[in-house]
Amino acid sequence: MRGPFSESSPEMDYLPDNVIDQLRQAVVAPDFSATRYELLGKIGQGGMGTVYAGHDTQLDRRVALKVLNIFDPGGEAASRMAEEARILARLEHPGIVPVHDLGTLPDGRIFYAMKLVEGTRLDAYARTAAALPERLRVFLRICETVAFAHSQGILHRDLKPENIMVGPFGEVLVLDWGVARITGLARQHPASTAPGNTASGTVIGTPGYMAPEQATGAIDQVDARSDIYSLGMTLKALVSQSPVPKRLQAIWRKAASEDRSLRYAAVLDLSADVERFLAGEPVLAYRESPLERLGRLVTRNQTLVILVAAYLVMRILLFFLTRR
Secondary structure (H helix, E strand, O other): OOOOOOOOOHHHOOOOHHHHHHHHHHHHOOOOOOOOEEEEEEEEEOOOEEEEEEEEOOOOEEEEEEEEOOOOOOOHHHHHHHHHHHHHHHOOOOOOOOEEEEEEOOOOOEEEEEEOOOOEEHHHHOOOOOOHHHHHHHHHHHHHHHHHHHHOOEEOOOOOHHHEEEOOOOOEEEOOOOOOEEOHHHHHOOOOOOHHHOOOOOOOOOOOOOOHHHHOOOHHHOOHHHHHHHHHHHHHHHHOOOOOOHHHHHHHHHHOOOOHHHOOOOHHHHHHHHHHHHOOOOOOOOOOOHHHHHHHHHHHOHHHHHHHHHHHHHHHHHHHHHOO
16 A cells, blocks of 8 residues: 555656755754844854854844854864854954854754845955056055954964955955954964964965965964065955056065065055055065166156146147247
């Protein structure tokens, strides 16, 4: 006797793909019923957490909810995510997403709520028609944020275009501080332990953007210059869609030098050289030839050069006219 759900039952021949996707999401979706948040939908997923759009029922606003998504019997991943939330909460800066809440779901998974960010990832922004000066001003905003984090004793350790967002009103946000490392005085904070305990030999970062010392697991050598290397590679990715002047190439090459001692000593030194480039001034990373210096001065003072040239042409014309 065949049951209602036997292989020959027409009702069970197949399920549409969209139904299967909905069922899968219903099974794996976190349960926020015991919290103040309502789940709206998945936004993205990283190595340690999944980010969902949510609704804060108490304050009636949309938020982003990051939930631990890996098996974590020892609690190490939960500790790291909690530390990420604390780091973000301490780094109060326009370029860093503010954290609103930290909690635990009924199944024991940790989550935190933060501002819902909307915009374009930097890798997608780099493919737009944005002019070079506009791109460089975006880069300067990134540098401001990273320099602020460094001043608070925090290293990002995974800077790359995919972790940077450009908002619709010009906001520039540095995201994903999940592998950030606490250094110096900041480590005295009582809850600041997880990111600072990375074992020697552990490779943290993204190939193509992480500094050589990170790629080899030389944790004791990772410092602000490691983030500066990543910023140099990010600058290259941001401007390489169009012809890049030699002086600007020299800036990202200095920042992303294989030799740590040849990189900029601080993020503000890097951003200062970019500002000098924008202003048409000499940059520290590049030694100009006399001809290049003349060309830069002409370009920088183009209006004055045109006026002087027009004046000289007029005087020459008057000279010949008066000799007739």
